[in-house]
Amino acid sequence: MNTAINPCDARRLIRYHDNELPAGERQAVADHLAQCSRCRRALAQQQHLRRFVQQAANGAAARTPRPDVESALLARIKNRGASPPATPRSWSPRRWAPAAALALATLVVTVIYNPWPEAVVSREPSAIVESFHGNVSTVMILQTQTTGQTIVWFNEISEPDGESDGNQSAPPAVDRSAHPAADRQRSVGRA
Amino acid sequence: MSNAIDRDGLSEAHLVAGLKKGDEEAYRTLVRRYEDRLFKVAFGILLDREEAWDIVQDVFFKVYQSIHTFKAQARLSTWLHRITVNHCLNWKRRWKRRLRQFHRPLDADSNDPLGRYPPIGTEQYQPERQVREKQMAQHLWQYVAELPEEARAVFMLKEVEGLSYDEIAEVLGIKRGTVSSRLFYARKRIKKALAPYLKEEGDP
Numbered sequence: 001m002n003t004a005i006n007p008c009d010a011r012r013l014i015r016y017h018d019n020e021l022p023a024g025e026r027q028a029v030a031d032h033l034a035q036c037s038r039c040r041r042a043l044a045q046q047q048h049l050r051r052f053v054q055q056a057a058n059g060a061a062a063r064t065p066r067p068d069v070e071s072a073l074l075a076r077i078k079n080r081g082a083s084p085p086a087t088p089r090s091w092s093p094r095r096w097a098p099a100a101a102l103a104l105a106t107l108v109v110t111v112i113y114n115p116w117p118e119a120v121v122s123r124e125p126s127a128i129v130e131s132f133h134g135n136v137s138t139v140m141i142l143q144t145q146t147t148g149q150t151i152v153w154f155n156e157i158s159e160p161d162g163e164s165d166g167n168q169s170a171p172p173a174v175d176r177s178a179h180p181a182a183d184r185q186r187s188v189g190r191a
Numbered sequence: 192m193s194n195a196i197d198r199d200g201l202s203e204a205h206l207v208a209g210l211k212k213g214d215e216e217a218y219r220t221l222v223r224r225y226e227d228r229l230f231k232v233a234f235g236i237l238l239d240r241e242e243a244w245d246i247v248q249d250v251f252f253k254v255y256q257s258i259h260t261f262k263a264q265a266r267l268s269t270w271l272h273r274i275t276v277n278h279c280l281n282w283k284r285r286w287k288r289r290l291r292q293f294h295r296p297l298d299a300d301s302n303d304p305l306g307r308y309p310p311i312g313t314e315q316y317q318p319e320r321q322v323r324e325k326q327m328a329q330h331l332w333q334y335v336a337e338l339p340e341e342a343r344a345v346f347m348l349k350e351v352e353g354l355s356y357d358e359i360a361e362v363l364g365i366k367r368g369t370v371s372s373r374l375f376y377a378r379k380r381i382k383k384a385l386a387p388y389l390k391e392e393g394d395p
Contacts, residue, residue, distance in 0.1 A: 014375060018349065020356055045389040049382060053350040056328045057231040060240060067244050070222045073251045074215060080255075 007032045008039055017046045203267050210258045222251055225268070228352060229275045235347030236279040238336050246278050253278070272352065272362045276344050327388045334384035338377050345370055346377035 005012070005028075015021050016029040033039055131140040143149070201209075201220055209217025226247055233243035233250075253274050261270055335343055344363060348354045354362065356370045363370070382389060 011371075011375060014378070015371070018356070018374075020371075045382065046378070048389055049378070049385065050350050052324075052327065052385075052388075053331065053346075055324075056331055057235060057347075057351045059328065060234050061227055061230050063240075067248065069226050069244070069248055069251065070219055072248055073218060073222060073255070076252050077213075077218065077255050 008036060010042070013039055013042055014046065017043060017050075204263075207258070207261060207263075207267060210254065211261075213255075218251070218255070221254065225271055226251075228268075229271060231351045232272060232275050232344075232347050233279050235335065235351060236276065236340065236343055237282065238332055242282065246275065246282060249278055250274050266358075269354075269358055269361055272348060272354070272358075273364075276348070276362060280340055280344070323388070327385060330384055330388075331381065334381050338380060341365075342373045342377040345373040346381070349374055 012021070012025070012029060016026060021029065033043065131138070141151070144151070201217075206217055206220055206224075210221060229247045229250055230243050233246040234240060237243050237246065250271065254271070261267070335346070338346065341363070345359055348359045348362060356367050356374075359365075359370045359374075360367045
């Protein structure tokens with residue numbers, strides 16, 4: 001059966017442009033380009049698009065106030081310790097079995113003797129720096145007193161379109177500070 | 192893993208060895224070598240400069256935390272791209288539900304706060320061309336923003352980073368054929384949007 005290849009196949013031209021064709025097919029496209037002005041134009045447009053996207057991305061990088069990524073990274077590393085976390089040994093059920101059994105036993109004992117433990121609440125009070133209330137959510141910005149850590153607290157208003165993730169916060173009247181785990185907090189860490 | 196010596200004279204193998212040892216100079220090299228590249232990818236997905244820089248910082252710290260899991264046969268750049276794209280996509284999924292109405296115009300730099308216009312009288316000073324390129328850039332980012340996230344990631348990894356189909360497939364954990372079709376789709380949409388500009392360029 002003769003499966004003639006369309007010489008002006010757009011997908012093949014794209015793969016040529018992306019340098020993803022095997023050598024023989026690449027040469028065939030190059031030969032075709034020498035004769036077909038329409039394909040040459042299409043290729044020129046693809047090349048222009050690529051140059052332009054690269055220039056636009058470079059422009060975005062150049063026009064941005066650049067943070068000192070290097071110093072910020074080294075500072076974070078120093079806060080965590082001098083060397084990277086140790087290489088974990090390969091996982092072995094035999095090695096982890098005793099620890100897993102102990103953890104399970106602890107969990108069972110905890111549930112039996114203290115089925116509804118009180119939520120652990122940080123004793124460190126936080127000060128509200130700013131708060132906003134809108135149609136979509138309530139937002140509070142808090143700062144812890146001793147560590148100066150910034151906490152952004154969200155209380156998203158339930159939406160009728162079903163796109164919410166089913167973990168909505170309670171109405172704002174509830175004192176959420178007693179249930180920090182239920183809140184949507186994002187520690188910004190910019191003291 | 193590539194043993195090619197980069198501009199700063201450190202092969203990838205030596206760089207990874209230094210990172211695993213927690214060598215400060217290795218982390219400096221890592222940042223200098225990859226910060227711009229990762230920023231462009233992150234910006235192309237998030238379309239927000241500040242968020243893109245935040246992601247880049249998080250990616251480097253993630254490298255510090257996870258470098259022991261990096262396999263010697265892999266390419267460091269592929270690994271970094273994978274972390275970056277995953278961070279970006281997770282970031283978007285997490286935030287778009289909550290702050291859907293938060294909107295920052297794409298053309299936040301419309302007045303070019305850094306004043307980087309070429310001086311009048313120089314060869315680079317071509318107001319019409321600059322206006323045209325600026326309009327084209329605005330259109331580009333608008334239409335990139337309308338692409339599905341996965342297509343956007345493929346598009347940026349190809350056009351900005353120049354990764355091969357196989358490398359993109361590895362970064363995103365998808366098939367090579369999927370890379371090809373997403374890329375075709377993204378380019379078709381972008382090309383259509385920028386047709387008036389590209390037509391001029393393609394004309395003999």
